[in-house]
Amino acid sequence: MITFAVYSAAGAILRSGVCPTSMITLQARAGEAVVETGAVLDDRLWRVDVSGDPLIVARTALPAPSKTTALANGVDVVSWSGLPNPTLVIVSGPAAESFSVTDGTLDLTFDLAGAYTVALDAGLNHSPRRDVINAT
Amino acid sequence: MRRDLTARADARNLAALRADADVQQLLDASHAQIAAWVDAQVDAAPNTIAGLKAVIKRALRLQLRLMVVVLRRMT
Numbered sequence: 584m585i586t587f588a589v590y591s592a593a594g595a596i597l598r599s600g601v602c603p604t605s606m607i608t609l610q611a612r613a614g615e616a617v618v619e620t621g622a623v624l625d626d627r628l629w630r631v632d633v634s635g636d637p638l639i640v641a642r643t644a645l646p647a648p649s650k651t652t653a654l655a656n657g658v659d660v661v662s663w664s665g666l667p668n669p670t671l672v673i674v675s676g677p678a679a680e681s682f683s684v685t686d687g688t689l690d691l692t693f694d695l696a697g698a699y700t701v702a703l704d705a706g707l708n709h710s711p712r713r714d715v716i717n718a719t
Numbered sequence: 720m721r722r723d724l725t726a727r728a729d730a731r732n733l734a735a736l737r738a739d740a741d742v743q744q745l746l747d748a749s750h751a752q753i754a755a756w757v758d759a760q761v762d763a764a765p766n767t768i769a770g771l772k773a774v775i776k777r778a779l780r781l782q783l784r785l786m787v788v789v790l791r792r793m794t
Binding site: 657660672674676677678679680682684685686688689690691692693694695696697699 | 720721722724726731734
């Protein structure tokens with residue numbers, strides 16, 4: 584048996600698993616490729632560097648927020664700094680918005696109490712991140 | 720960049736409903752407690768048709784407000 588990862592042309596891991604060694608090439612469909620790995624991989628944490636021979640590399644972690652609780656007064660700020668450019672932000676909860684951050688810093692304020700989920704996606708080189716901010 | 724998040728209208732309605740003392744009492748109550756609450760409201764009403772109508776209208780308005788908020792969140 585062998586562990587493998589199937590990846591896209593860009594290097595995103597589409598699925599990972601275990602199969603008989605003789606069947607590894609059968610795991611990839613058209614437009615996909617397969618590589619042997621040392622373990623079953625979490626696609627949120629790993630990608631395939633396709634610039635040369637396929638190489639499994641870790642996706643860089645995105646920065647954590649300055650805090651996970653805030654006052655719902657429209658003034659108290661929760662910040663993320665050092666974000667890659669661009670980073671897609673999807674907010675869900677009492678407010679629902681999606682937008683891109685291009686200056687590396689995200690400051691959020693909240694005008695209504697509740698639990699806000701802030702999802703960050705900066706592309707394949709970085710692990711997607713999800714934080715829950717409780718505004719009170 | 721700074722983003723001042725503005726809550727959706729239905730989230731505001733829901734928050735307002737949750738802040739309503741009657742709704743809070745209902746949300747925290749068991750079915751038996753809700754039945755007892757309705758009985759108490761009816762018993763406390765003046766013994767006239769108008770009094771009973773007022774109780775029924777109040778209960779229906781409360782129920783409709785809850786339904787509208789739930790439907791808006793589902794659609």
